[in-house]
Amino acid sequence: MATKKQIILPVVVIAIGVAGFFGMAALKKPPEEKAEIDTTPLVSVQTVEIKPMDFSVNSYGVVAAKYETELVSQVNGEIVFLSEKFVRGGFVKKGDVLAKIDPSDYDAALIDAQASMASARATLVQEKAFGKVAEAEWKRIKDGVPTELSLRKPQLAQEIAKLNSSEAGLKRAKRNVERTVIKAPYDALIEARNIGLGSYVSMGSKVGKVLSTDDAEIRLPIADKELQFLHDKGKYAEVLLKGQFAGKPQVWKAKIVRSEGVIDSRSRMTYLVAEVSDPYGLNSDTNELRYGTYVTASIEGLHAGQVTEVARHLVINNQVAVLDDDNKLRYKDVNIVRQIGSKVIITDGLDAGMNLITSALDYPIEGMQLALPKEKSLDNDDSDPQPTQIAMGEKE
Missing domain, CATH: 2.40.420.20 (conserved putative lor/sdh protein from methanococcus maripaludis s2 fold)
Structure with a gap:
């Protein structure tokens, strides 16, 4: 049988443990409540x-002359004169003399042609006189009927033909003399000169190449789907060109003058041609636009609303x-x-x-x-x- 001490001692230990637990629990700080996080997605x-x-269509291209002409010799001879302006990069006016070919032989040929024509004219006058004499003689013969030969009509026709031939020879001789002088066909920039003073040229020899300075052209490729944004497929539309000159950005105004009318077989693009007047500013105060310049283009389009x-x-x-x-x-x-x-x-x-x-x-x-x-x-x-x-x- 358990003693009184054996019963009380466990009860006291348990009571002390419970009291200690509640005491410790009372001293512990309760956990803080976490703030509610807003998870609504943020957007900008x-x-x-x-x-x-207003719509616009962008393109690009390289500036080129509207006209390019290869100058060739039409006669044979030695170059006896070269103009100071006839150099690569030189500017010339229409009709300026660029070079001269020795005209000695052609001057002599012109004198021969003039002499031949004078002789033919004299012979024709003489033959006309012979014809009048023959006609007068036949009028005194009442019973005879004159023939064309007896009236010297074939001889007259022959002399007329000789005169015409001599006139043609004279024109040819004059033209050859004129061809000894090589002139600029229009206001131009000299791109190349292939001759020197004293060099010999023959008919068909290349003398040089000139580029017109009145107008410049730029071929602008346009995708087929972009044409719908241009009025009348871009005809006569205003164009703004942008490029570089002397290291600075420049702007030029141009106008679409025509479409080439076909789709390029390689790029599948339609080409519109823009034109710039007086690209080198020779007759105006416009910015210089040199041939060969790469430019970007903005073509004026339809109003989008x-x-x-x-x-x-x-x-x-x-x-x-x-x-x-x-x-x-x-x-x-x-x-x-x-x-x-x-x-x-x-x-x-x-x-x-x-x-x-x-x-x-x-x-x-x-x-x-x-x-x-x-x-x-x-x-x-x-x-x-x-x-x-x-x-x-x-x-x-």
Whole structure:
């Protein structure tokens, strides 16, 4: 049988342990309640602007002369004169003498032709006199009938033919003398000179090459789908050319004068030709536009009306995401009329003042609640700032 001491001692130990446990529990600080984290996705937006726009079509090209002429010798002979202007890069006016070929032989040939013609004229006059004498003699013969031969008509026709031949020879001799002088066919820039003083040229020899300076042309390749944005396929459209001159950007005005009318078999492009008057500024104060310059071109197009420009990656299946007045995600169907680089032009589907969502969402669902960064910052002003990491990436 247990003693009284054996019964009381365990009870006292248990009581002390329970008291110690509750004492320790009372001293322990209760855990703090965690603040509720707002998980509403953050988005960035762009206000939709609707404004009038005129389409333009971009292209490029190399400036070239409207006319290029190879100068060739039309007679044989030695070069006895060269103009100081007849050098590569020289400017000449129409009719300027560039070079002369020794005319001695051709002057002699001209004298021979003049003498032959004078002789033919004298013979013709003489033959006409013989014909009149024969006609007068036959008038005194009453019973006879004169023939053409007896009236010397064949002889007269022969002398007339000889006179015509001598006239042709005289014209040919004069033309050959004129051809000994090589002149500029128009106001031009000398691109090349292939002769020197004292060199001998024969008929058909290349003397040089000239480029007209009145007008320059630029062939501008245009994709077939871009023609729809030009009035009358670009005919007579204004063009703005941009390029570099002396290390500085320059701008020139041009006008489309024609289309080449065919599609290039290699590039599948249609070529429009733009024209610039007085490219070297010889007769005006325009900026110098040298032949061979590479330029970019902006061709004036149709009026697009009231449109909106939107980044291309924001449009998926002809829809864009917008943030409505209740900060909820909505999708709008849009009508795209043109794509220009990284942007698209929209005519219908968006209204001015709409908030276009420009950031990407991981799992977008129409009608989901969204928030703007500034709204969340206002909500967190009264609480300790907590770092929040939102994964956002733009969809291409």
